[in-house]
Amino acid sequence: MNKVAYALIGIGVLVLAIWGAKEFLTDPGVDLLIRIAVAAVGLGLIILIGVVLRDRIRASKNDRFKGVQR
Template identity: 40%
Template sequence: MKCDEIKILLAGFLDDELTPQQRKAVEEHIAQCENCSFELDEMRKIRDVLHKMSVPDMPDTFWRTYWRGIYNRIERGFGWILISIGAIILGTYGAYILIADFFFDPTISILVRIGIAVSILGTIVLLVSLIRERIFALKHERYKEVER
């Protein structure tokens, strides 16, 4: 084979895309032709540089973004739980004030007292439900990440 024909095959040789016959022809030619051997070396070097430029940086950046995403979601879930706990503490304190101020005030009718008590109970149930939902969502998100 002539040098021109071999040079056309060099890229395929590096990518391992040649037939066994073509491969053998390239190997035999390169063993005795300095010019084509040099060209193959140059092509290999360029490929190596391109690989080094694109491959090692990518997974690193990818994983950093990946973990930051998970961390943000966990953090947000945790933030919701803290807000809910704070709301419960304030709600309980508010209920305590209401109890102290109104429940033992004999001038307020029993019906109003029952109405307020039921409202407070409803609020507490809603807050507990909200916390349980946030904890569930947090666990669920973690599980989803592991599964992926």
């Protein structure tokens, strides 16, 4: 049940983030330079999170203590 709750929260946050980004980036009242800068920061964060996830998945495959219980 916890996984379902986390999935629903994640989906909700993702939808709100995408909607907010779309509204911000298409707002004519915001300067073009600011929109480009915010988009660059957002893209950089997405790439960074992707790299971290990939590294953690690779590291978990070779974890010597995977089956050890506390």
